[in-house]
Amino acid sequence: MNELAVSIGVILFPGLIACVICDKIAAHSPRWGTFKYSIYSFIFGVLCYVCVELFLNAMTWISSLFCPLTVASYPPLHVWSIVTSQKADINIQEIAYATIAAFFVSIAATYINNNKFLYKIASYINVTRKYGDENLFYRYLSLNGVDWVYIRDPSTNQTYKGIVASYSENDHIQEIVLADVTVYEYETSVELYSLPSVYLSKPTGTFIIEAAPEDVNGKEDNTTT
Numbered sequence: 001m002n003e004l005a006v007s008i009g010v011i012l013f014p015g016l017i018a019c020v021i022c023d024k025i026a027a028h029s030p031r032w033g034t035f036k037y038s039i040y041s042f043i044f045g046v047l048c049y050v051c052v053e054l055f056l057n058a059m060t061w062i063s064s065l066f067c068p069l070t071v072a073s074y075p076p077l078h079v080w081s082i083v084t085s086q087k088a089d090i091n092i093q094e095i096a097y098a099t100i101a102a103f104f105v106s107i108a109a110t111y112i113n114n115n116k117f118l119y120k121i122a123s124y125i126n127v128t129r130k131y132g133d134e135n136l137f138y139r140y141l142s143l144n145g146v147d148w149v150y151i152r153d154p155s156t157n158q159t160y161k162g163i164v165a166s167y168s169e170n171d172h173i174q175e176i177v178l179a180d181v182t183v184y185e186y187e188t189s190v191e192l193y194s195l196p197s198v199y200l201s202k203p204t205g206t207f208i209i210e211a212a213p214e215d216v217n218g219k220e221d222n223t224t225t
Contacts, residue, residue, distance in 0.1 A: 026109070077091070175199070176200050
């Protein structure tokens with residue numbers, strides 16, 4: 001049993017790599033726990049080996065078109081022996097191929113997740129109105145057109161206008177980095193000073209975030225309260 005568990009862990013290594021990449025670059029909240037990491041690693045691992053299998057079959061088919069007499073067919077991957085014979089047949093070459101495929105699988109999964117293809121399809125057929133796993137803080141700042149924003153902070157009597165460079169959130173803190181920043185007094189809208197960039201970190205719900213409108217010349221309007 002221990003040998004089988006170690007073998008399965010080695011075989012699913014590509015899935016773990018894909019899971020780590022997705023966790024780093026995909027927009028999601030809250031953070032994945034151990035259970036989700038385990039499930040996603042298994043799913044990504046299976047997808048990696050499926051991609052390798054499909055690639056090898058595609059190469060066989062392409063070879064048959066150009067060299068039908070010398071084409072070599074590829075047998076099923078050894079990894080599927082876990083299902084057929086209840087034994088983990090480790091093949092280092094297959095694991096290496098699947099690890100390479102993990103990068104492409106994670107990029108594709110992240111692209112699908114960040115562009116909400118699944119939710120768009122489900123919404124189109126009226127299955128759900130859910131917009132994704134992330135909260136509205138991530139959702140709002142990732143919308144098209146939300147580049148220049150006003151960050152209003154009544155607690156410090158300041159308003160920050162700038163371009164959204166990056167943002168993050170956990171259970172207690174919201175963080176945002178703005179570039180090309182102009183700072184105004186919150187109550188009077190009087191311009192105070194300008195900065196190349198600013199990092200803001202506040203407890204969740206402290207910020208008031210507004211998309212900054214553009215005038216006909218493409219420049220930002222003065223802030224108003």
